[in-house]
Amino acid sequence: MLTDYSSEKTFLNLMEAHKGILHKVARLYMDSPEDREDLQQEIMIQLWKSYQNFKGDSAFSSWMYRVAINTAISYFKKEKRRSDVYDYSSAKEPENEDYNPEKDRQLEIFYLAVQQLNSVEKALIFYFMEGLSHRETGFQLGISEGNVRVKLNRTKEKLQQIIKKTGYES
Amino acid sequence: MNLDKLKSAWNNENTDDVHIPSQIKQLRQAKHPLDKLKQNMNKEWYIQIVTILFLGFFPQLFPIHPSLHVIYYASYTLLVVISAYYLNLFRLFYNRINHYTADTKDSLTEIYYDFKLNIERYHAFGFLLLPTALIVITLYAYNTLLEKGKDFSSLSSEFRLTLIVLTLVVSLSFILSILAWTRYYYGPYVNQLKKVLDELKAEELKLEQEIKNGLKEEDLKTGE
Numbered sequence: 001m002l003t004d005y006s007s008e009k010t011f012l013n014l015m016e017a018h019k020g021i022l023h024k025v026a027r028l029y030m031d032s033p034e035d036r037e038d039l040q041q042e043i044m045i046q047l048w049k050s051y052q053n054f055k056g057d058s059a060f061s062s063w064m065y066r067v068a069i070n071t072a073i074s075y076f077k078k079e080k081r082r083s084d085v086y087d088y089s090s091a092k093e094p095e096n097e098d099y100n101p102e103k104d105r106q107l108e109i110f111y112l113a114v115q116q117l118n119s120v121e122k123a124l125i126f127y128f129m130e131g132l133s134h135r136e137t138g139f140q141l142g143i144s145e146g147n148v149r150v151k152l153n154r155t156k157e158k159l160q161q162i163i164k165k166t167g168y169e170s
Numbered sequence: 171m172n173l174d175k176l177k178s179a180w181n182n183e184n185t186d187d188v189h190i191p192s193q194i195k196q197l198r199q200a201k202h203p204l205d206k207l208k209q210n211m212n213k214e215w216y217i218q219i220v221t222i223l224f225l226g227f228f229p230q231l232f233p234i235h236p237s238l239h240v241i242y243y244a245s246y247t248l249l250v251v252i253s254a255y256y257l258n259l260f261r262l263f264y265n266r267i268n269h270y271t272a273d274t275k276d277s278l279t280e281i282y283y284d285f286k287l288n289i290e291r292y293h294a295f296g297f298l299l300l301p302t303a304l305i306v307i308t309l310y311a312y313n314t315l316l317e318k319g320k321d322f323s324s325l326s327s328e329f330r331l332t333l334i335v336l337t338l339v340v341s342l343s344f345i346l347s348i349l350a351w352t353r354y355y356y357g358p359y360v361n362q363l364k365k366v367l368d369e370l371k372a373e374e375l376k377l378e379q380e381i382k383n384g385l386k387e388e389d390l391k392t393g394e
Contacts, residue, residue, distance in 0.1 A: 040189075048197070141370065142277075
């Protein structure tokens, strides 16, 4: 199986299948399209460099979460709080196949608010949104389940406060 | 905003902004601070080799009295040994390491200490180069005196004192410059890493303390 995993083509197919992780991590950690593209590239490079060590004994997505978050947290490039000056009322409504104006607008507001969280809080929110349990999140971050519970609750409260400040009510 | 309800929008998000290349070679060069450190180390390795080769012929290019060659080459050997150790071993070490697959706390801790180690490497290397540089400067100064038929004993005591003070000032400035340079170059990144690590560990320490306190209370109750 290792030979399958070590091939470039298999790796790129896996990237294609899991590109949602690249998109979401980049959106959480970078607020400009250029920086997001840079971070996506950087994550792919680090994933490829670590790929030979991926033994396939855990789900590819779990392994990818870890490398993506670790790269994003330690990258630090151009991580500015530009959202402080953003006009939330002008948040774009992206169009896609399942276009739901209200949900997509909520997601835009959510992403803008997340920019005001610190690196660890962003990671906690990412794992929460991806549906990981406290135990799994703790395993990914290297902290205890209790610590995740406390931090996640605080982060969610903080996020709600930021969203309220923007004037968004729902 | 209900975050649980937002998960469906999160899962169905458009990901067209992500461009997966058809070949790995289409990815650009890594820009992560740790990769930049490795790239710098490789560059320094080549510069070091050229410098060592150049310094090997220094007494021939800038002649000194043949009697001083032994002292020059003794300090040169010291320089080569130190350089080989610091640059070659560290280059191999840094090119071997990969820190992204461990859990976040372990991964960041390793990156943090690798940067701290690198800062100390620059400090130690700089401090060890200083005596070699001072020996070479002294040799050339002594050579100038020899050409004039003099030696250090022929210098006035005021001039000798001035030389000692000058050497101390230059040495101190050199050491402070190295400290300032590493702080300017690596300091902000190391501080940011430290901040994230503290954030990860903060609650952990509090929880441990609460568990310990809880256990102590239980012990007291049992004791009663």
